[in-house]
Amino acid sequence: MKANLLGAIVIVFATLASLDAGAVLPDEVLTNPVLEARARAISKELRCVVCQNQSIDDSNAPLARDMRILVRERLVSGDTDRQVKDYLVERYGNFVLLRPPVQADTLFLWLGPAIFLLTAFGGFALYLRKSKNQQVITAPAPLSDEEEAQLQRANEDAA
Amino acid sequence: MKLSVFVPLAVMIAIGVGLGLGLTNDPRTLPSALVDKPLPDFDLPPVRAEERGFKHGDVKGEVALINIFASWCVSCRVEHPTLMRLADERRIPIYGVDWRDKREDGAAWLTAFGDPFKLVGEDQNSKLAIELGVTGAPETYVIDQTGRIRYKQIGPITEDVWTQVIEPLILALEDEAAS
Numbered sequence: 001m002k003a004n005l006l007g008a009i010v011i012v013f014a015t016l017a018s019l020d021a022g023a024v025l026p027d028e029v030l031t032n033p034v035l036e037a038r039a040r041a042i043s044k045e046l047r048c049v050v051c052q053n054q055s056i057d058d059s060n061a062p063l064a065r066d067m068r069i070l071v072r073e074r075l076v077s078g079d080t081d082r083q084v085k086d087y088l089v090e091r092y093g094n095f096v097l098l099r100p101p102v103q104a105d106t107l108f109l110w111l112g113p114a115i116f117l118l119t120a121f122g123g124f125a126l127y128l129r130k131s132k133n134q135q136v137i138t139a140p141a142p143l144s145d146e147e148e149a150q151l152q153r154a155n156e157d158a159a
Numbered sequence: 160m161k162l163s164v165f166v167p168l169a170v171m172i173a174i175g176v177g178l179g180l181g182l183t184n185d186p187r188t189l190p191s192a193l194v195d196k197p198l199p200d201f202d203l204p205p206v207r208a209e210e211r212g213f214k215h216g217d218v219k220g221e222v223a224l225i226n227i228f229a230s231w232c233v234s235c236r237v238e239h240p241t242l243m244r245l246a247d248e249r250r251i252p253i254y255g256v257d258w259r260d261k262r263e264d265g266a267a268w269l270t271a272f273g274d275p276f277k278l279v280g281e282d283q284n285s286k287l288a289i290e291l292g293v294t295g296a297p298e299t300y301v302i303d304q305t306g307r308i309r310y311k312q313i314g315p316i317t318e319d320v321w322t323q324v325i326e327p328l329i330l331a332l333e334d335e336a337a338s
Contacts, residue, residue, distance in 0.1 A: 049294040062259050063293075066285035091292040093192035 022057040023064065030072050039072045042084055046071070047098050055098055192292055193308050198300075199290040203280025206257045206265040213254055213280030218302055222332045223252045224325075225300040226276070227288065229260040230268035232296040238315030239272050245321075246275035251329060255279035258288050258296055301328055304336045
């Protein structure tokens with residue numbers, strides 16, 4: 001009984017997990033599973049232009065729905081994934097891509113973090129080397145006669 | 160004190176200024192990818208059954224505006240009086256695209272507030288909207304006499320936008336045509 005219940009719960013959660021349909025409505029889904037999978041993959045890379053930081057696959061916005069349908073129509077008509085994306089980039093610019101392409105004006109965007117990290121590591125290495133040099137321990141100078149005498153007296157007082 | 164002590168502070172200030180400038184960018188204004196490209200082909204059905212709709216060939220040899228509007232679009236009401244005034248003055252032909260709207264709602268909206276458009280078509284499934292790279296309503300495209308998109312106004316055409324941006328552009332385009 002207990003095992004059955006557990007099994008049922010596992011099945012429910014497994015089903016829920018596999019139902020990652022995004023915002024895609026049943027009437028949008030293509031009958032050809034291969035094309036549908038490609039459409040989903042493309043949709044995840046395309047920005048919903050009315051909601052800024054959601055993909056059209058995730059967005060319930062009406063324009064996102066129309067774009068999902070357009071992506072599917074173009075795939076059915078034989079476009080490659082590349083052509084579908086290019087079609088939208090031609091109209092909306094690179095903004096429509098969630099992942100900006102590597103090109104001259106986006107180079108800093110892509111390399112910036114690496115440059116910052118390297119600079120930070122370089123600075124840290126310099127700092128380490130510097131503080132290591134300063135740590136050379138020089139043996140303390142021997143006690144002077146006067147200090148020797150003071151020590152002698154202190155010991156005698158303590159005894 | 161060594162000058163290198165101030166390096167981290169200088170870097171922080173530089174980053175702060177850079178990010179601060181970034182905040183002044185309005186994420187909603189996107190440069191249009193279609194500026195200077197020819198108007199895409201389209202053939203829209205009418206909003207009101209008795210009319211003939213709006214198609215690509217209607218915009219020909221004249222500087223014109225194409226206005227994306229909808230009955231659900233609140234800021235379209237803001238610019239509507241300006242469009243009405245321009246239509247009354249016969250300043251420039253304005254064509255309307257009723258975007259993602261119910262036909263009867265669009266027609267009722269035009270009846271209620273007035274119709275500034277030479278021709279109106281409806282674009283229920285965003286076919287033309289996506290062709291034009293529309294990101295919201297209202298949006299207005301300035302078309303030159305050779306049928307190219309020359310400017311895209313995102314958001315309402317207020318009197319300020321008209322006098323400062325669109326009218327000077329139109330005057331320049333008309334000069335271009337005359338010469």
